[in-house]
Amino acid sequence: AVIGIQASGKTSLVNVIGSGQWSEDVVPTVAFNFRKVRKGNITFKIWDVAGQPKFRSMWERYCNGVDAIVFVVDSADKEKFNSARFELHQLLGQPSLSGVPLLVLGNKSDIEGHASVKELIKELQLDKITDRPVSCYSCSMKSQHNLGVIMQWLSERGH
Numbered sequence: 001a002v003i004g005i006q007a008s009g010k011t012s013l014v015n016v017i018g019s020g021q022w023s024e025d026v027v028p029t030v031a032f033n034f035r036k037v038r039k040g041n042i043t044f045k046i047w048d049v050a051g052q053p054k055f056r057s058m059w060e061r062y063c064n065g066v067d068a069i070v071f072v073v074d075s076a077d078k079e080k081f082n083s084a085r086f087e088l089h090q091l092l093g094q095p096s097l098s099g100v101p102l103l104v105l106g107n108k109s110d111i112e113g114h115a116s117v118k119e120l121i122k123e124l125q126l127d128k129i130t131d132r133p134v135s136c137y138s139c140s141m142k143s144q145h146n147l148g149v150i151m152q153w154l155s156e157r158g159h
């Protein structure tokens with residue numbers, strides 16, 4: 001499941017993984033989209049979940065039973081870090097999701113002044129997450145920076 005507050009780039013991530021297409025104009029997701037993406041001999045089944053406040057109560061539902069949670073943050077929008085941290089820890093506090101591996105992506109690394117991985121770890125208090133494996137990468141869907149490492153991480157989480 002791909003989770004994160006609105007406009008962080010979740011749908012862009014799924015589009016880039018699925019078809020290599022990045023676009024300036026992506027419609028905000030309503031509720032969720034389900035996508036199946038084939039890469040070689042792996043099929044990824046991805047819940048692309050909506051990030052606007054009214055949809056956040058549904059996040060847990062889409063995360064139930066997944067192999068990994070991908071939490072996307074706009075690393076250039078520092079004013080939203082507080083809200084992202086709150087929502088992330090709220091979600092991970094759900095007993096049903098205990099132990100599920102977490103990948104945090106600091107997206108939009110193409111924008112000048114974006115937060116580094118070190119800053120994201122601090123701002124999102126990722127060091128406080130001790131009940132599961134956690135990875136954090138900087139990336140850009142626009143430039144496709146770090147797309148390879150993301151795909152590698154995801155392909156190692158399947159069953």
Ligand SMILES: Nc1nc2c(ncn2[C@@H]2O[C@H](COP(=O)(O)OP(=O)(O)OP(=O)(O)O)[C@@H](O)[C@H]2O)c(=O)[nH]1
Pocket residue numbers: 004005006007008009010011012013023024025026027028029030049050051052072107108109110111139140141142143
């Ligand atoms: N500069 C830049 N813009 C990006 C990047 N990724 C996504 N965007 C833009 O950010 C905006 C929001 O992207 P979406 O993929 O719709 O974000 P979302 O997280 O799915 O948003 P919701 O569905 O509302 O939760 C769009 O205008 C994208 O073009 C990136 O890596 N760099």
Ligand SMILES: [Mg+2]
Pocket residue numbers: 010011012027028029048049050051
């Ligand atoms: Mg979306």
